Amino acid sequence: AQKKIVWKSSSFGPASNYSQIHHDKCCEAITQASGGRMEVQAFVGGSIVPETKELDAVIEGVIDLCYTCPMYNLDKWPAAGLISSRPGGLPGQYLIQWFDYGGGYELMNEMMEGYNCMVMPGFLSPEPGEVFLHSKVKIETVDDLNGLKVRTSGDGGEILARMGVSTIFLPGGELYEAMQRGTIDAFEYAGLSTNWSMHFNEIAEYVILSPVRAPSDPHVWFVNKDSWEALPDDLKVLVQNVIGRWTQEQQNFESHYDIEALQNFKDAGCEVYDLPKEVEDAISKEAKEFYTEKSAEESEVFAKILNSMNEYAELSGL
Amino acid sequence: MVFLKKIVRIIDTLSKYSGLSARWLAWLLVLVGAYDTIARHFFNAPTIWAYETMTMAGGALYALGWSYVYLKDSHVRVDLFYRLLSDRKKAFMDVISSLIFFFPLMIVLVWVSTKWAIRAWRINEIMISTYWYPPAGPFRTAVALGAFLLLLQGIARFIRDLYYVIRGEPFD
């Protein structure tokens, strides 16, 4: 009999994170479906390499597979931030389409050229848009952003800072208390369902919704090229199909639970409202300028990805 | 012998000055941390550079301190049995332990940290905890340098211990 193929895979944790949970289920599904020919061991983020450094571990061959936010890899690829939760990005279903059929995954592979890792169709789960902000202060006009102390990250933070927001950096673990004690006024985190699971209703009265800051929060599977090449063809099909099913599964799961979480926030006494259009437009405008400036400074592939996503949005009538 | 003594002395000096220069990073930590707190809370003017300046200053403080700490023999030991030994036997134990626990490890660490430092400069790696995006090269280099100086200090210790084991008298 042929020797069992053993892969190691990791998401970025912690164990209770929805992406980690779906990652673990997906690994288990591959193992099961392979009928004993393959085992994908699932590890919690931080157990093998530091949290959010999973893709480096894939590239170095420490693990074979990982499920993570492209944004965590800005350190090597500034363009990774484009296929992440960012202002002006594509909303969920459009992002999947762009990634699978609109040239997305090829561009991502181009971005990662020279590194021992790759993506393929089905490897991206867009996840629904994030909550704009959880806030102690009601934001109704652009002026309300001025001087607001907000814990942010990524391009969204930089764009808000350009609009006068006082952006503050805190490790995720200190967020809850910093809000409670008034060190910060507002913060961004993830989508409604994840945020509900973090009990954010306890620390912020206003739940402000808008896709303007992060229309989707894509998580992507990355595989080590050598590990992939070493797979027999039938297992390649199996792995790709199972991953494709679970990325869609997570998208559906989160979209469903976001509906429930929305009601939960309301029932808990939070005021849930849509960010006024005036503020949305101002942020969109600022974001456009920001990316135009940035793509002039960055590598060729940055502009390529940005333009491709923008064109896709236009074609889709967004 | 004179040559060896000279080498050991040079290594000691390197370790000493590595520690004595890096110590000022401790003051930098205090001042930057307090400045950021005051600027944010009392003037609503948080900085985007304090967070990563502090983490890098702290990391460089530790890494550049390693050799200094080894020079001063302040790395923690479990001396349950070690303490009972004569000085010469201690030196003998350290010679053997260095060969097993120190040199292979440190050669690996120096090699891998140098590799990543070179990579950081080559690909223009940046730090991404904030959108300040400082280059990672200098810090990765500081870690590699700290590891390298620690390896050197280990060599100096090894020479001292070996000399003591063979000759039965202190090296200097």
Place this chain on the structure above:
Amino acid sequence: MIELSEQVITVLMLGGVLTLVMTGFPIAFVIASVALIMGFVLFGGEVTYHILYSRLYSMLLSYPFLAVPLFTFMGVILQMSGIVEELYTVLYESMSGFRGGLAIVTIIFGTILAACLGVITASVTMLTLIALAPMVTRGYDKSIASGSVVAAGTLGILIPPSIMLVVYAPQAGLSIGQMFMAAFTPGLLLSGSYIVYVGIRCFLNPKLGPPVSEEQKLRLPFWSKMMKLLKSLIPPLAIIFAVLGTIFTGIAPPTEAAAMGSLAAVLLAIIYRKMTWDIAKRAAVETLRVSSFVLLIAGICYAYVGVFMSAGCGRVVKEAILAVPGGRWGSFFVVMVIVFLLGMFIEWIGIVFIIVPILSPVIVALGFDPLWAGMMVCINLQMAFQTPPMAMSVFVCQGTAPPELGVTLNDIIKGVIPFIAIIAFWLLMFSIYPQLITWLPNLMMK
């Protein structure tokens, strides 16, 4: 690459560390080498090097861990400038007339110091320098005297601020502020029990802690005594406000609060005209010395855990502990015993970094409140500082004590045993009445 069962690997990795540290070689190198060798055998070189380096590197850049150099810096400035010592003198003058009064003063002073300082060496060193000689020269039993110094000094690592809690919380996914809150009650209960213990022993046998009668002559009118007390309380209160006040009023998270505390210590030293160029240099180098080795061990242990988990040993430990008879309490008891035994031999940082990532999922799986369980582990670890052979507080006390006092290692060890028993007693109490730990953080959270 060799095939070994996960159980064998687990035994080799844990056993390897426990036996090889006995060579007396610096533990950071021993632990790292065990990880390197096992990783090399199991996964090959490249993979192992990456695990070791990436984890060490990320630990060096840890933001929460900046509390280690910052609290060390603050402690060293306070210690070298001597600005909080006046408080001891005032307490001394008012309490030395009672049996055991000086030991009680030592514990009270140690408790106040504990709320100022976040690192252990600073509080034990200061207590030894300030309080040990007055007790021993006035006929106090050396064991009672040094035991009080070590036990009260060690409270510095439990009562917030505390680098142990700062280090523990992120490892277990807990908030630092909540751990600080949770630590107040146990810390003060321990302190109170120490006072009761010393008081009773000396009351029953005045030879252990005779009253100091001649000091009584220094009687001052009540109000001027109070003025003196208030004045002497200014520096410690300023420090407590700078750190704990900063955290609990939301001015800054713990790391920056440590920076504020350091700044406050420097400003106080300047105001009291105790700041010198020499102190500025020595404080910096002492900070480098302490934090450099602490973070090396921390990073190395973190790297070791990477290899350990990667080899599947986490599962083995989890299954073994869950299989202990006696249900969840049986398993929890075993966890506590493991922590205690490790605490006898290994530096606490090593324990926090090795066992917390391995055991905290187990504790959660057992259905215990992670905050309560984390606090239990930290209180338990408090004993580690005082249990030989690896007893940091005991060594610091012995190393700092003026030789002419003639306090031996044996005196100190004999002295700390009852205090260890008191801690063990409270661990039992906290298991029966977990709300003793959880009420304060729950109160603050709602």
